[in-house]
Amino acid sequence: MRTALILLFLLALAAMPGALLPQRTLNANKVADYIAEHGWWGRLLDKLQFYNVYASVWFASIYILLMISLVGCLLPRTFEYAKALRTKPVLTPRNLARMPHHSESTVDTSPDEVIARANKALSGWRKTERIEDDGTRTISAERGYLRETGNLVFHFAMLGLIIALAIGKLFGYEGQVIIKADGSQEFCNAGVLPYDSFQPGLLVDGTGGSPFCMKVKSFDVNFLDTGQPDLYRANLEYQSEKDLTSGKWENYGLEVNSPLRTDGDRIYLLGHGYAPVFSVTYPSGEKRTMDTQWRPTNQTTLLSEGATKFDPPGITNAEERRTKQIAVTGLLAPTARLHGTLLDSSFPDLRNPMVAIDVLRGDLGIDDGRGQNIFVVDQRMIDTGRLQKVARQNLEPGGEIKLDDGTVVRFEGVKRWVYLQVSHDPAQVWVLVFAIAIILGIGASLIIKRRRLWVRAGPSADGRTVVEVGGLARTDQAGYGEEFERLSGAVTGGKN
Template identity: 85%
Template sequence: MVPFLRNTWRGLTSMRTALILLFLLALAALPGALLPQRTLNANKVADYIAEHGWWGRLLDRLQFFNVYASVWFSAIYILLMISLVGCLLPRTLEYARALRTKPVLTPRNLSRMPHHSESTVDKTPDEVIAQATRALSGWRKTEREEENGARTISAERGYLRETGNLVFHFAMLGLIIALAVGKLFGYEGQVIVKADGSQEFCNSGVLGYDSFQPGLRVDGTDLTPFCLKVASFDVNFLPTGQPDLFRANLEYQSEKDLDTGTWQTYGLEVNSPLRTDGDRVYLLGHGYAPVFTVTFPNGEKRTMDTQWRPVDQVTFLSEGATKFDPPGITDSEERRTKQIAVTGVFAPTAQLHGSLLNSSFPDLRDPMVAVDVMRGDLGIDNGRGQSIFTIDQSMVDDGRLKRVARENLSVGGEVKLDDGTVVRFDGVKRWVYLQVSHDPAQVWVLVFAIAIILGIGASLIIKRRRLWVRVVPAADGRTVVEVGGLARTDQAGYGEEFERLSGAVTGGKN
């Protein structure tokens, strides 16, 4: 049993196994990119399973819709970490022992070295040794005496190459751990906020987000508290329609501000996130929210400014659906026959082709909407989630939601329905799309990424090489100096360095 466990451990901690596990980890991550994930879009996963039948149910049982929290992905991840640790610890101990070890003995036959020179100089052995010591300044070196009276110097340089190699691998291990910590305790959420200061967003729970992706150990109840609102949104377009400037003028509270009620200001731009108390707020996009007022037959009015989504990122032609519940009706069955949705397209700069509306420019120069007014059951009372940008098409197919008017409206334009209801297009508001990201290991990710670059740079640039000097007194009172060199890694240019060093050792004289 013991030999089996020992052989298993040796196999697991070999570099070949680490490389295989790294390849398997990359392979295992592919389903997470190709298949919908339940943590990101549960409805899309349910649709995929319903569409693919037994195949979808099999993938669900095998955890392919929750890849990064699956048993098999976690097993590969943990085995890779164990393998890396098992590879690196013995190498580190061996390197530490090598640092304390003196350079190897001078070979008996230096002429067999790749680099070799021999000279006879008019100096004493002491003078040659002193000169060689000065020439090898910065090298790890040891002086020895041989049995025949010869004196030698063994020198070695480039130990930082292995240091860089170990730094690279430990930094890689640290990066993997930091990324794992980020996935466990980090979160990301996206939210649309109106850009007129009327809507306040607080990071108090997942219900405040339009979409939320928690880490594996995050339940959404202990988020970093802060609040913000978008006072205004500055946008500038070039004459070609290309964007030149996006800036959301934020007011926010975090940490002590929440107790004092103080609001701080910040100009949020695409590449300039707001960093507050460990969270980062990014500006992802923007769009328009047409404002509609519906006057019901009893005279009551309701105004809504639901955001519509851009379908053309060049001209910002947008589509959406603004939904209204009729007031004063307590009977649920009657109410579901009189709900209203204003759906269609919005053009910030109207361009008409007959009655078809398009947009010619992304900025608000001549806003117009082309709307279908739908009346009936919107399906918002059945307890199921529904997109704010669309109506429930199944209600239209069942005849429970019908189109009662179609019209192109400029600002101030209105359309009157057969029951006396009036729908008016009042104007447009702006909204911005924000992302809140929290990653407690982000600083360590940066540190380890820098260490990886430094480590691999050192291991590639620094070369290990050895040099030996043997000094033998000659019979005529002169001194024979023999120099040998060996590059422990392939390195073009060590020949030039060896020639320079051997010349410095002998004083340039033969």
């Protein structure tokens, strides 16, 4: 047990870097920034797997050693407990007066009647009757064996919980996706690509997920006058595996802490935000409209920032196209509040939307085959002069900017988006079962008290019966005094 406690402490200590340092499975870009900022120290931590703590060799080693230690601790204790259950209560001590609880009295009833009363009073106790060499009759009784049962249940449940969590990390996965809340975007759980971010289990490659599809028809939100949200509800339509062939769609109102469960997966509502709709009309008359989501920078007022990127149509020459790509970047305020020309938001709901935008033209760096952060432009393109700012303005819905080459950038309006998480954990039911067992086990081990009681009844010199009762609490003695007084009074017929 000492070894198990030391390993449990080491496991908690080893988990601390996972909370203090950025983790690659959660935010790979943040890890890269951290390494670049801290130089050799950041690279050393990377080699030591500190950016992927829970999948590291050293964390897994402690985890496995803890399980082995718990098994090595619990099996002998279980065998000893099973042996103790088959063993009769211990012999009655010769000198009961040395017990912490003791009473002695002389009664007119026979030893047989005293023993009969004791058996009745000790109903539910494990007890054994014995006859000593001088003919004195005794009873040895014990109670509270379920305390050790609760202790064993607690530790076995802890071991089961560790194993269940490990199974979840091996075969489970989590993925996050942003979906526009107007029914125009359909998400299907078909591999890794549909997700914006995906954290697979150690034995998951992303191809064996439960097949289902969903789309968000609308999003209901209600804010109090203070700006605090009172209601979030994403109105979903979804198809489980059995519905994919029939084409049937089911409705579900997805709320915070009320996930949709389908085919072993759970879909959670994590948040929401806004996607400004911009259109670009080129000198040729061709028009492109984009509604890329922007991320909130202020969770209270939902002031958001982002970048909406356009590739010019009709240009096949790559070099020429890279000089005419357009990005609209800046801030979106759902309820605009101006400080001069500086835009801020005073409320999170769409009461008076406005954007403060910069229009950039040139090379966005989207043709090099590498993924880009959708919320920002590549700063290297700006630093090298390949992407230049050509306009800046605050716009309300319907407002527009005309660039020097005749291109018109128009702010069309705002759409809502919701942030969803898909979670799959094949061991989640067992995690719940073992967690409940831990609570029940530790509750039993704390509430139930181990105690012993002995009764000796033998003839006295005057022909009456001498009754001795002794008691011993195997654990905390609190409360045993009253129980002992009650039992000893029942054995002696109320005479002390």
